[in-house]
Structures are given as C-alpha cells and as structure tokens.
Amino acid sequence: MTKVVHKFGGSSLSSAARYQAVAQIVLSQCQAKDCVVVSAAGKTTNTLVKLWDSYQQDDNQGFSDILLQIENHQIELICALLNADEQRALLGCLRQELQAIGEACKHNTLHEASLLAHGEVWSARILASYLTQLGTKALNIDARNLFKLHHGQLLHQQNKQTCNELLSEPMIYIVTGFIASNMAGQTVTLGRNGSDYSATLLANYIDASAVSIWTDTQGVYSTDPRKVASAIKYSKVCRSQANLLARLGNPVLHAKTLSPLKNTAIKLQVRSSFEPEASPTEVVKEGYSKEKRFITTFNELDLIRVDGLGQGEVGELSQLIQHSIHHFETDGEAYLLVPAANTHTVLQALSGRANIVESALQGCAIVAPSADILYLQSQARQILSRQDVVVRFSHTASKYALFLTDQAIDSDTLALLHDKLINKGRELGVIIAGLGNVGEVFVEQCRKQVSRLHDQLDVKIVALVRSKEMLFCASGIALNNWQQQWQNEAVAYENDELIERIAELDYEHKVVVDITASESFSKLYPSFVKQDCHLISANKYAGTADSQWYQTLREQLNERELYWRYNTSVGAGLPVNFALADLQHSGDKITHIEGVFSGTLSWLCSSFDGSKPFSELVLAAQKMGYTEPDPREDLSGRDMQRKLLILARDIGLNLDVKDIQLEPLMPAELAQGSWDEFLTRRDTLDAFYNQQHECAVGQGKVLRYTGALTLHENGNVTAKVGIAFVDKSSAIANLTPGDNIFVIKSLWYDNNPLVLQGPGAGKEVTSAGIHSDLYWLVQRLK
Ligand code: ASP
Numbered sequence: 001m002t003k004v005v006h007k008f009g010g011s012s013l014s015s016a017a018r019y020q021a022v023a024q025i026v027l028s029q030c031q032a033k034d035c036v037v038v039s040a041a042g043k044t045t046n047t048l049v050k051l052w053d054s055y056q057q058d059d060n061q062g063f064s065d066i067l068l069q070i071e072n073h074q075i076e077l078i079c080a081l082l083n084a085d086e087q088r089a090l091l092g093c094l095r096q097e098l099q100a101i102g103e104a105c106k107h108n109t110l111h112e113a114s115l116l117a118h119g120e121v122w123s124a125r126i127l128a129s130y131l132t133q134l135g136t137k138a139l140n141i142d143a144r145n146l147f148k149l150h151h152g153q154l155l156h157q158q159n160k161q162t163c164n165e166l167l168s169e170p171m172i173y174i175v176t177g178f179i180a181s182n183m184a185g186q187t188v189t190l191g192r193n194g195s196d197y198s199a200t201l202l203a204n205y206i207d208a209s210a211v212s213i214w215t216d217t218q219g220v221y222s223t224d225p226r227k228v229a230s231a232i233k234y235s236k237v238c239r240s241q242a243n244l245l246a247r248l249g250n251p252v253l254h255a256k257t258l259s260p261l262k263n264t265a266i267k268l269q270v271r272s273s274f275e276p277e278a279s280p281t282e283v284v285k286e287g288y289s290k291e292k293r294f295i296t297t298f299n300e301l302d303l304i305r306v307d308g309l310g311q312g313e314v315g316e317l318s319q320l321i322q323h324s325i326h327h328f329e330t331d332g333e334a335y336l337l338v339p340a341a342n343t344h345t346v347l348q349a350l351s352g353r354a355n356i357v358e359s360a361l362q363g364c365a366i367v368a369p370s371a372d373i374l375y376l377q378s379q380a381r382q383i384l385s386r387q388d389v390v391v392r393f394s395h396t397a398s399k400y401a402l403f404l405t406d407q408a409i410d411s412d413t414l415a416l417l418h419d420k421l422i423n424k425g426r427e428l429g430v431i432i433a434g435l436g437n438v439g440e441v442f443v444e445q446c447r448k449q450v451s452r453l454h455d456q457l458d459v460k461i462v463a464l465v466r467s468k469e470m471l472f473c474a475s476g477i478a479l480n481n482w483q484q485q486w487q488n489e490a491v492a493y494e495n496d497e498l499i500e501r502i503a504e505l506d507y508e509h510k511v512v513v514d515i516t517a518s519e520s521f522s523k524l525y526p527s528f529v530k531q532d533c534h535l536i537s538a539n540k541y542a543g544t545a546d547s548q549w550y551q552t553l554r555e556q557l558n559e560r561e562l563y564w565r566y567n568t569s570v571g572a573g574l575p576v577n578f579a580l581a582d583l584q585h586s587g588d589k590i591t592h593i594e595g596v597f598s599g600t601l602s603w604l605c606s607s608f609d610g611s612k613p614f615s616e617l618v619l620a621a622q623k624m625g626y627t628e629p630d631p632r633e634d635l636s637g638r639d640m641q642r643k644l645l646i647l648a649r650d651i652g653l654n655l656d657v658k659d660i661q662l663e664p665l666m667p668a669e670l671a672q673g674s675w676d677e678f679l680t681r682r683d684t685l686d687a688f689y690n691q692q693h694e695c696a697v698g699q700g701k702v703l704r705y706t707g708a709l710t711l712h713e714n715g716n717v718t719a720k721v722g723i724a725f726v727d728k729s730s731a732i733a734n735l736t737p738g739d740n741i742f743v744i745k746s747l748w749y750d751n752n753p754l755v756l757q758g759p760g761a762g763k764e765v766t767s768a769g770i771h772s773d774l775y776w777l778v779q780r781l782k
C-alpha cells in the first residue's frame with residue numbers, strides 16, 4: 001500500500017481553529033500508516049529562540065516573561081481543543097516540562113537544541129490527542145527516536161530500519177518535524193524551517209509515494225502573491241528550480257527539502273491548509289515541467305567576500321547559523337549572502353578570511369531558463385533604474401540574475417518587474433512524431449524557425465516521438481544537440497505512456513505534429529485532442545479516414561477550439577489548402593478542382609513519348625526512388641484518390657473514399673500477385689498504356705492521369721481519378737515532369753481558372769510546408 005507523508009507548518013497550527021482545520025484535512029486525506037509531520041505552533045520556535053537568548057544574556061526577568069507567554073499559548077491550545085481528561089494529562093506534561101526548563105536555567109544546564117525541540121513536541125502531542133478524541137487512531141512520535149546522526153551525518157540505513165519498525169501499525173503517526181538526535185541521545189535540530197526536510201527524509205525512509213507540504217500559500221508562485229496580485233501559481237515546478245529558489249532564500253521550500261527525493265519517484269506537492277480544495281503545485285523531476293520564471297526578493301543581507309572557500313564550508317556555515325546561505329563566484333572571487341543578523345557569527349567562523357563588501361542589502365533575484373537570463377537581466381536593470389532603485393551589486397549566473405540594492409524592492413516595483421518580465425504562459429509546446437526524411441529536416445528547420453516565432457509565442461520542441469521510442473523534455477529539447485539527446489535519453493513507450501506524458505506537459509498550448517507514415521499513430525488523434533493538443537498532419541490517414549470517425553474528430557476539435565492543419569498532405573508545400581480556404585472565406589464558391597496530385601504519375605505521363613515502353617519508365621522511376629517500393633501502389637491511383645478526398649472535404653463536401661471513382665493506370669488484373677509476377681507481365685501494362693496513348697493522340701490530345709471533382713449546379717458531385725485526355729495547350733498537358741498541378745474553378749475564377757503548380761514532394765518543401773502550418777497556428781494563438 002502506498003504511504004503519504006503530510007507536513008503542516010507553523011502557520012497551519014497557529015491557533016485552535018487551525019488545529020481543527022488541520023485535523024479535518026488529516027481525517028479526509030490520511031489512511032492508516034500515513035505520517036503527519038508537524039512544526040511548532042505559529043511562531044513558537046521564534047519565541048523559544050528568544051527564550052534561549054535571554055538565558056544566554058542572564059536576563060532572568062525576560063526569561064520568566066517569555067516562559068509564561070509560551071505556557072499561556074500552549075494552555076490556550078490544549079484547553080480549546082481537548083476534553084477534560086486529555087486536558088489534564090497534557091497540562092500535566094506541559095507543567096513538568098516548563099518546570100524542568102526553569103530548573104535547567106537556574107542550574108545553567110539548558111541545552112539550546114533541546115529547548116527549541118519543545119515546540120514540535122507540543123504540536124505533535126496536541127494534534128495526536130485531538131485526533132484520538134475525534135475517534136482516529138493517531139500516535140504521537142518523537143522524531144529523536146527516528147532520526148539519528150553521527151558526527152552531523154544522518155545514519156540513513158539505521159534510520160530507515162527504525163522508521164519501518166516503529167511506524168508499521170495501521171494508524172496515523174504524528175511525527176515531530178525539525179528534530180533528531182545524535183549517538184549520545186542529545187537533541188540536534190535540522191535547521192530553521194527544517195520540518196519540510198524531516199518530511200521528505202521520512203518519506204524516503206518509509207518509501208512513501210508522495211509528500212504534501214501544507215502551508216499558508218496555495219503553492220509555488222512566480223513571485224510573492226501577498227505583494228503582487230497577478231502572481232502566477234504554477235501547477236508544476238521542476239526540482240532544480242525549486243532548489244535554486246530555496247537556496248536564494250525563497251520561503252516556500254527549505255533548501256535541504258529536495259535532497260531526500262533525489263533518485264526516487266516520490267511526488268512532492270505544496271498546498272494550502274487554508275484552502276485544501278485549491279489545486280496544489282507539484283514539484284516534479286527534471287524534464288516533467290518546463291522551466292518557469294520567478295522573482296524572489298531579499299531583505300537585510302550582507303554580501304561577504306571570502307578567500308579560499310573550502311568545499312562543504314557553506315553547508316557547515318548554513319548549519320551553524322541555521323539559515324540557507326547563497327554563495328556564488330564571480331571574477332574568481334567567492335561571495336556569500338548572509339542574513340545581516342548572522343554576519344557576525346559567519347565572520348567569526350571564517351576567522352580573518354572574509355570581509356563585508358556591502359551591508360544591509362535588499363534586492364531581488366530573477367530565476368528563469370538560461371536562454372532568457374541575459375535578456376531578463378538587462379530588462380530588469382532598466383526597470384530598476386527607471387524606478388530609481390540603486391543597484392549596488394549584481395550577479396548573473398546561467399539560471400538566475402540577482403540584484404542587490406540599498407532600498408527594499410517595494411510592491412509597486414515588484415509588480416512592474418513581474419508584469420514586464422514574467423511570461424504569462426504565451427507558449428506552445430511542440431510534439432514532433434516521425435523522424436524520417438521529412439521529420440529530420442523539419443527538426444533542423446525548427447532551429448531558425450522557432451527563434452523567428454519567439455516574439456509572438458514561446459515555441460518549444462518538447463518531445464520527439466518515433467514508432468518505438470520517445471524523448472520528452474518539458475523545458476524544451478536543445479535543437480543544436482537533439483540527436484545526442486535522443487541517443488542518451490530516448491525511452492521505449494506504450495501508447496498510454498505517450499498520452500500520459502503529453503497530458504503532463506504544463507503548456508498553455510500544445511501541438512502534435514504528425515510526420516509519421518503510420519496509420520495507427522493517426523488513430524491516437526482523438527486522445528491527443530482530449531489532452532488539448534492542436535494537430536498538424538503531414539500524412540493523409542486521418543484526413544481520409546471514414547467519414548464518421550473524421551466527423552467526430554472534427555467535432556471534438558471544435559468543442560475544444562483546437563486547430564487541425566494538414567497543408568502538406570496534398571501537394572506538399574504547395575499552398576492549395578490555403579488557397580481553397582481563402583477563396584471560400586472571401587465568399588467564393590469552388591465549382592471544380594482538377595489536377596495531377598502525384599509526383600510519380602506526373603513524371604511517368606509527362607516523360608512518356610513512345611520511344612520507350614511505359615514499363616521501362618516505371619522501373620527507372622522506381623530506381624530513382626520516385627515511386628512507392630511497389631510502384632503499383634502509385635499506378636493504382638489510390639494516393640490521388642485520397643488527396644482528392646481531402647480537397648473535397650476542404651470545400652465542405654461530406655464524401656468518403658468510395659465516393660471517388662477510381663480508374664487505375666494499369667489493367668485491373670496486374671494489381672494481383674507479387675511484384676516479380678508483375679515483372680513477367682510487363683508487356684500487358686505496355687500494351688494497355690500504348691493503346692490509351694494512341695487513342696489520345698488520335699483525338700489530338702495528350703494522355704495524363706488526373707483527379708477531377710465537379711460540383712454541379714443542382715448540388716450533385718462527380719469525382720473521379722483516372723486517365724484523362726487533355727488539350728495540348730492546357731496547363732496540365734504542359735506540366736514539368738514530376739510537378740503537381742491544381743486547377744481551380746470558382747465563381748470568380750470561372751473562365752480562367754486559378755492554377756497552382758510546382759513540386760508536390762521532396763523533404764525540404766514538405767518540411768517547409770509543415771512550418772507554414774506551424775506559423776499559421778502561432779498566428780491564431782498569439
Ligand atoms: N519550527 C521550526 C522553525 O520554525 C521548524 C519548522 O518550522 O520547519 O524553524
């Protein structure tokens with residue numbers, strides 16, 4: 001059975017009413033064996049720190065005042081929440097403990113960590129009693145019995161074993177956050193705000209499936225939502241960015257929180273205990289969310305330069321001051337950003353190797369994908385200078401830019417920075433399926449094309465998919481290195497995994513670009529649509545599927561206001577679908593479409609002059625790669641029949657393949673049997689073609705293989721693909737061998753038709769045609 005660890009911070013337990021709300025969450029969310037990690041109620045740890053300070057300063061009056069304040073707060077919680085028996089028991093414990101603290105103070109034997117530990121001990125005890133009173137089996141656990149350290153290092157193996165032994169009964173365990181113990185049994189703390197870390201450690205030890213951090217905000221925001229109303233709550237944030245934010249002092253997650261999750265599949269959620277129904281922020285593994293933009297602010301920091309900063313020294317210093325310290329190097333110098341209140345301690349610890357560069361700084365850091373950092377840095381600098389904020393020190397690294405200023409970044413300035421610099425989700429995630437000839441060129445062309453689109457929409461290639469393997473990278477695949485990344489990171493998949501990864505992509509817009517030659521892939525379109533993906537198809541499968549399936553797909557797309565482009569499925573890059581749509585948008589009515597929509601058949605018919613048998617041309621075309629592996633597939637005319645169907649549907653006709661009459665460019669009997677058998681009967685084909693050719697010549701015409709569709713005045717439609725004898729002077733007769741041609745007649749283009757002609761195949765033009773669809777889509781979405 002999967003277990004979950006829930007963690008409630010001080011703000012979630014700041015009053016009796018908050019305890020009640022937390023208990024309701026526990027009752028509705030927890031199952032037996034789940035663990036609930038709690039912090040000290042409200043600001044209790046701060047108060048205990050003050051108590052310790054007054055002890056250090058021998059301030060007896062202060063000491064007893066603070067102790068009384070603590071006592072009253074705890075009594076208030078106990079009395080408001082518990083029934084008489086429980087009250088008596090807990091008040092008894094509390095009195096004993098407070099007495100012991102008083103005694104230790106008198107005898108000068110008070111121990112800092114043991115003193116601070118009380119906050120968590122009290123919270124766990126009250127919550128466990130309260131839950132028991134509500135009829136749930138809940139047990140209060142002191143984490144000093146679970147988490148052991150030796151020389152400051154957690155003994156993971158041993159702790160894991162202890163946790164699994166002690167937390168195995170079918171009940172809910174209420175575990176103290178923040179505290180652990182050393183081999184001598186003395187209390188050790190995990191650092192200020194360390195309860196998040198307790199929760200993820202515990203999750204790791206008991207193999208939990210998820211950790212929920214319940215706090216007073218709904219999740220991780222682009223900036224402080226209390227200062228900027230338009231702050232964006234992100235539904236997903238990747239671990240590396242969450243880590244960076246924590247190191248930069250962002251209060252949402254503690255710096256060490258994520259480390260126990262490394263190499264595990266444990267999910268981490270940040271959610272609000274004040275609004276338990278609100279959707280949380282999920283902190284996900286790299287590649288499962290794109291990188292976001294954030295602005296985080298600083299207060300009262302000193303900038304310290306250090307000579308020869310040793311490895312692990314920053315960690316030790318953070319441990320010492322119980323606060324995360326951001327460090328960076330620039331111009332060969334090492335710098336630390338230390339809360340001003342702790343500077344003295346840090347300087348002392350670094351005895352003589354450090355000096356203050358700037359003191360009492362405020363400021364902000366912009367965290368963003370590397371590709372955006374330089375741009376954002378320069379924009380932010382301009383905005384700050386326009387707001388008359390003096391930047392005393394700045395530093396730009398690959399994933400963040402920080403500005404240290406001598407005045408606080410006020411809400412207005414923060415809102416302005418946020419407004420101008422934080423991308424509000426105008427983005428399109430592109431999933432490319434099929435990396436054959438055309439697919440590869442398409443990806444290559446993306447390099448230039450994506451940056452060209454950048455001003456309109458943030459377009460990122462987030463997935464490459466082949467028939468058996470896929471590569472997902474929610475932050476965007478590096479296009480100058482995609483082959484390498486494919487080699488290293490592509491994984492085998494089943495269709496439902498593909499759909500699931502697409503569902504997980506947190507992009508405002510998504511598009512699946514189908515450049516496969518796979519009919520089964522096209523069957524997944526409805527699933528893509530359910531995941532709100534736009535579609536771009538380069539093949540004809542979906543466009544020519546039976547009308548019921550096709551119509552349903554169209555309806556689903558309409559319902560979700562999604563677009564489907566398939567410009568290259570007919571005539572490759574030739575803008576025939578655009579032309580038809582444009583004419584109709586202008587009020588025109590298409591009455592006739594005729595043409596040659598097959599490069600192979602175009603080449604064969606235009607090259608035939610009677611000097612060589614027709615079958616010889618077929619074999620030559622096959623050799624040059626102009627045909628399908630079995631050229632009878634081309635001669636069958638089916639490909640042109642399907643293209644004509646797509647055009648028919650484009651002008652609003654509800655046809656199926658069978659409604660388009662098909663006359664192959666070979667005698668019917670040659671369609672049967674193997675290719676080798678066909679070769680032995682070549683002369684049948686030649687006789688057939690010669691006969692048709694002579695007929696055409698006899699009429700003073702030219703033999704071509706065409707598709708034609710006519711919409712008659714009475715509303716009837718005739719559609720046919722087959723041999724046609726055309727006038728010598730016509731555009732179709734004079735087509736460059738291999739080219740496609742579309743002759744369109746309409747109300748406006750009646751006597752003189754509109755003619756589009758040019759190459760109807762080739763990887764460059766096809767790929768460019770797909771880019772034209774992508775560009776079109778971006779214009780609609782921007
Ligand atoms: N109560 C401790 C503190 O305030 C631990 C925590 O809240 O996570 O630092």
Ligand code: MG
Nearest residue numbers: 009010039193
């Ligand atoms: Mg806290």
